[in-house]
Amino acid sequence: MASQPNKRYPNAPKMQPKAIINPKILSYGDEVEKDWEGCLSLPNVRGKVPRPTKIEVRYLTQNGEVVEEVLEGFLARIFQHEFDHLNGKVFIDRVESTLDIVMEREYRKIIYSE
Ligand SMILES: [Zn+2]
Known part of the structure; x- marks a missing residue:
């Protein structure tokens, strides 16, 4: 796992990359937030994915x-x-609607107009 601020995720925290071995999620917070995700497994696709904000x-x-x-x-x-x-899942398995999936080019228009 690694994170650092960049053009696409300016608010990403800076951390040293670290190996996460045999991860488990012990509990989920109640608050769920939708935000954009992309993935190297799905080039040029972006989706707005609901996820608990705290785990x-x-x-x-x-x-x-x-x-x-x-x-x-x-x-x-x-x-x-x-x-x-x-667990064999990618982010498009988690979007609420196909309307929350866009191609990279559309995504750029959306985030630059937000
Ligand atoms: Zn991924």
């Missing part, structure tokens, strides 16, 4: 240490996105 997780580090922590916002979102991959 409690457990995983092992590269050194075999057990970590339990609460993730919020962008980090909670990317953790859930990657966690889904381990």
Whole structure:
């Protein structure tokens, strides 16, 4: 898992990339937020995906240490996105409507007009 601010996600927190081994999501917060996601498995596609904004997780580090922590916002979102991959899901499996799926070119028009 890695995150750093960039043009596409200016509010992404900066963190060192880290290995998340045998992840588990222990609990989900009640608040759900829809936000845009993309994925290297689905080039040029974007979707507005509802996800809990807060999750409690457990995983092992590269050194075999057990970590339990609460993730919020962008980090909670990317953790859930990657966690889904381990279970054979991609973000378009989670959109509420096909109207929430757009091609990259449309996406750019939308975010630059927001
Ligand atoms: Zn992905």
